[in-house]
Amino acid sequence: MHKENQNIDNSEPIGVFDSGIGGTSIWNEINLLLPSENSIYLADSKHAPYGIRSKEEIIRLSDKNTSLLLNKGCKIIVIACNTATTNAISYLRKKYDVPFIGIEPAIKPASLKTESKIIGILATKGTLSSSLFQETTNLYKQGIEIIEQEGTGIVELIENGKLDSEEMTLLLRSYVLPMVERGIDHLVLGCSHYPYLIPNLRKILPESITIIDSGYAVAIQTKAVLTQFNLLNKNSDAGQHQFYTNGTAEVLNLILGNRFTVLVKDF
Numbered sequence: 001m002h003k004e005n006q007n008i009d010n011s012e013p014i015g016v017f018d019s020g021i022g023g024t025s026i027w028n029e030i031n032l033l034l035p036s037e038n039s040i041y042l043a044d045s046k047h048a049p050y051g052i053r054s055k056e057e058i059i060r061l062s063d064k065n066t067s068l069l070l071n072k073g074c075k076i077i078v079i080a081c082n083t084a085t086t087n088a089i090s091y092l093r094k095k096y097d098v099p100f101i102g103i104e105p106a107i108k109p110a111s112l113k114t115e116s117k118i119i120g121i122l123a124t125k126g127t128l129s130s131s132l133f134q135e136t137t138n139l140y141k142q143g144i145e146i147i148e149q150e151g152t153g154i155v156e157l158i159e160n161g162k163l164d165s166e167e168m169t170l171l172l173r174s175y176v177l178p179m180v181e182r183g184i185d186h187l188v189l190g191c192s193h194y195p196y197l198i199p200n201l202r203k204i205l206p207e208s209i210t211i212i213d214s215g216y217a218v219a220i221q222t223k224a225v226l227t228q229f230n231l232l233n234k235n236s237d238a239g240q241h242q243f244y245t246n247g248t249a250e251v252l253n254l255i256l257g258n259r260f261t262v263l264v265k266d267f
């Protein structure tokens with residue numbers, strides 16, 4: 001557990017990383033809930049997708065991102081990536097003495113709310129095959145069928161700015177319509193890139209199917225942990241934000257609505 005440290009400057013930024021631009025969906029929720037917090041976001045787009053990599057590679061990349069953020073003075077690290085969380089968070093927590101917030105697929109709320117007792121989850125191969133995901137799923141699957149679907153190719157299309165392409169529509173239909181046929185009433189989005197697909201998915205899915213993602217829960221947890229460790233920024237001005245990518249600035253700018261300066265660096 002992180003030691004309470006009176007010497008940490010509360011105005012230091014929250015560090016957020018993802019394999020690319022998807023974690024900005026989590027960053028948005030944090031920024032909405034905690035508008036006075038400063039932040040640094042790392043989009044490791046050069047190494048996306050993480051979801052097809054080995055656990056060792058995901059740990060190595062997550063470690064590199066964490067170390068960069070800590071060198072920039074971050075007071076807490078938000079792993080805005082399900083794949084990195086499910087494969088690397090326990091390693092990172094052992095190695096570094098700062099609080100870590102992770103994101104995991106929202107299996108629990110979906111399994112508590114389902115009436116058809118069939119839920120679907122769309123996530124990366126890396127998340128679905130992780131032991132953390134399997135352990136969580138085992139806790140909630142009594143009497144419930146959980147249909148797992150790998151979202152192969154989706155992250156690549158988003159990273160290439162093809163959110164609204166015909167290719168994306170075809171891919172999404174091929175992944176979610178079989179789950180609809182099997183009677184799901186909840187679809188869990190188990191990857192931080194996927195909330196950007198909600199408008200696309202709403203056009204494909206029947207209205208009766210609820211889409212669940214974990215972004216708001218991560219923001220709530222971030223606030224709780226900052227409060228617990230007395231790390232909330234005492235300055236109430238609007239936070240300052242830095243966005244770094246090792247890919248191209250274009251797609252990150254697009255997804256952020258051109259509201260911030262995006263710095264392109266090799267990391």
Ligand code: DGL
Nearest residue numbers: 019049050051082083192
């Ligand atoms: N945003 C990452 C996640 O939440 C995408 C993983 C990937 O790069 O494959 O899992």
